[in-house]
Amino acid sequence: SKKAESKVPDKLIVGTNAEFPPFEYMNDKKQPEGFDIAMIKEIGKRMGKKVEIKNMEFKSLIGAMESDSINAIIAGMTKTEKREKAVDFSDSYYTTNQAIILKKDSKITKLAQLDGKKIGVQEGTTGDLISSGDKFGDGKKAKVLVKGAKVKRFKKGVDAVMDLKNGSVDAVVIDELTANEFVKKNAKKLKIVIDSAGSEYYCIALTKGNTAYKEEVNKQIKAIKEDGTYDKLKAKYIDS
Numbered sequence: 001s002k003k004a005e006s007k008v009p010d011k012l013i014v015g016t017n018a019e020f021p022p023f024e025y026m027n028d029k030k031q032p033e034g035f036d037i038a039m040i041k042e043i044g045k046r047m048g049k050k051v052e053i054k055n056m057e058f059k060s061l062i063g064a065m066e067s068d069s070i071n072a073i074i075a076g077m078t079k080t081e082k083r084e085k086a087v088d089f090s091d092s093y094y095t096t097n098q099a100i101i102l103k104k105d106s107k108i109t110k111l112a113q114l115d116g117k118k119i120g121v122q123e124g125t126t127g128d129l130i131s132s133g134d135k136f137g138d139g140k141k142a143k144v145l146v147k148g149a150k151v152k153r154f155k156k157g158v159d160a161v162m163d164l165k166n167g168s169v170d171a172v173v174i175d176e177l178t179a180n181e182f183v184k185k186n187a188k189k190l191k192i193v194i195d196s197a198g199s200e201y202y203c204i205a206l207t208k209g210n211t212a213y214k215e216e217v218n219k220q221i222k223a224i225k226e227d228g229t230y231d232k233l234k235a236k237y238i239d240s
């Protein structure tokens, strides 16, 4: 594969999938908004660069970066060893877990109990990988958490939740904060169970091999955390 230039690009061309509240969603004006969007705009501003957001399917993001149609991804994307073969990851800006969304009366309390069950997931996410019996976790800690489930893949997590409501799937496996957002809207019918598959570290994916770019982005993440801007954005989008 070609070797990337180590140079900060003139413009941040950022891929996202705005189906993942509170990190990214479409606002009333049909524009991507959320914690991630605010973070990347702040990073771009501090770098003195324009930021262009391109909304696409989650499973298309890494390919779009490999073909150079974007040079950054911010999408609540968990750093994984497999993805790291195709992209570089910034320092982590958020740590979370997977959640299982269930009907209120479900007896399931653990990922291991999803054996033989129908699970709805957003295609290409870590929830998909875990449900599909992929090894989850890094290095020696990687293990299979869900065996023998029937996985139904959706372009949008919210559609998996619809299928759970109408009984077409038994569970949805998705990141905790997004699960909270979806369940809030269906509080009478649904509940959340956390069976920690291990921490997931959200990072910004950047063009592989572009060290200067990664260092600059990391510098800005650090500054945003240190001067209180991070907490302000978290209060606005996540803790509200």
Ligand code: ARG
Binding pocket: 016, 017, 018, 019, 020, 024, 058, 075, 076, 077, 078, 079, 122, 124, 125, 126, 127, 175, 200
């Ligand atoms: N953290 C999970 C992953 O990296 C899910 C991210 C989904 N993000 C989105 N914008 N739809 O696979």
